[in-house]
Amino acid sequence: MIAGRIAAVALMIAGAAAGATAAEPLPSGTSYLSEGLRTQQLDEAANPGMLWVGEGARLWELPQGPAGRSCTSCHGAAADAMRGVATRYPAVDAPSGDLLNLEGRINRCRTRHQEAEAFAYESDELLGLTAFVARQSLGMPVRVETGGAAAPHYDAGRAFFHRRQGQLNLSCAHCHVDNAGRPLRGDTISHGLANGYPAYRLEWQALGSLHRRLRSCSFGVRAVQHGYGSPQYLALELYLAARAEGVPVEAPAIRR
Ligand code: HEC
Numbered sequence: 001m002i003a004g005r006i007a008a009v010a011l012m013i014a015g016a017a018a019g020a021t022a023a024e025p026l027p028s029g030t031s032y033l034s035e036g037l038r039t040q041q042l043d044e045a046a047n048p049g050m051l052w053v054g055e056g057a058r059l060w061e062l063p064q065g066p067a068g069r070s071c072t073s074c075h076g077a078a079a080d081a082m083r084g085v086a087t088r089y090p091a092v093d094a095p096s097g098d099l100l101n102l103e104g105r106i107n108r109c110r111t112r113h114q115e116a117e118a119f120a121y122e123s124d125e126l127l128g129l130t131a132f133v134a135r136q137s138l139g140m141p142v143r144v145e146t147g148g149a150a151a152p153h154y155d156a157g158r159a160f161f162h163r164r165q166g167q168l169n170l171s172c173a174h175c176h177v178d179n180a181g182r183p184l185r186g187d188t189i190s191h192g193l194a195n196g197y198p199a200y201r202l203e204w205q206a207l208g209s210l211h212r213r214l215r216s217c218s219f220g221v222r223a224v225q226h227g228y229g230s231p232q233y234l235a236l237e238l239y240l241a242a243r244a245e246g247v248p249v250e251a252p253a254i255r256r
């Protein structure tokens, strides 16, 4: 009798799970842009971020290091080899156990496989290659690994996102969850996703990395600005990517 009731409850739970639909992806930051900027972002001839993509395409073919290897030497055409790659980053690099975002992965290939020097974070070279690689996933949904070796990074990123910080004592979630869609200083607060990065920001008059954007948000609440490529921002980047599950890659996006 009791066993029968438990079985019935188990069936109900199983039924509810099967009937549940996957959560809708959050709206991309692009949906809060003016019509004009959205059109400009979509038009490859008018999107200023495409200048960096062009530079990345040139660097992809450039022989580097003692063996004179280019990215093409090992990977072949980027349109095939890099298709969908950006949707999976940040990811843990198995040999080292390090969490790498796209910038970190590209620099790892520079040092490990080309025996060349790493590019400086925020250099036009690294922004260009990152935008070029990300562009090969245009329109493809973000889907990062958050379990296994990535789990501790994901947990750290989630904790960071929900922790109050700075003189204003606000967490990322206070703005990007509780107040998403509301105006703030002439902007509309988005869900704080990273699917458009590297992005061309009008305020910068340049392409910039996600970590540059995160430094602006940290500064905005008068909190510590972590370094480019720091473990704190990498973990946060992984959490942002997990929140963006199903949202299409749009790099290089245009932002205000
Ligand atoms: C000597 C060969 C070699 C060269 C040159 C090379 N790579 Fe790689 N790349 C690899 C290997 C091997 C991997 C797999 C991960 C590893 O073992 O480091 C990889 C992985 C990657 C990945 C991740 C792919 C994925 O599916 O996760 C990216 C992105 C990448 N390379 C970009 C580049 C770029 C950009 C350049 C040029 C600056 C470059 N690589 C140069 C060998 C190379």
Ligand code: HEC
Pocket (backbone or CB within 6 Å): 028, 029, 030, 161, 170, 171, 172, 173, 174, 175, 176, 184, 187, 188, 189, 190, 191, 192, 193, 194, 196, 199, 213, 214, 217, 218, 220, 221, 236, 240, 255
């Ligand atoms: C006081 C409110 C506020 C706080 C707190 C805040 N941000 Fe932002 N953030 C903004 C505004 C305003 C923008 C620019 C408009 C937009 O895209 O949301 C922005 C932009 C962003 C973007 C770019 C989104 C896009 O599509 O271009 C990301 C990512 C982001 N924030 C992440 C964070 C993270 C992570 C934290 C916590 C460390 C944080 N923000 C804290 C207000 C805030």
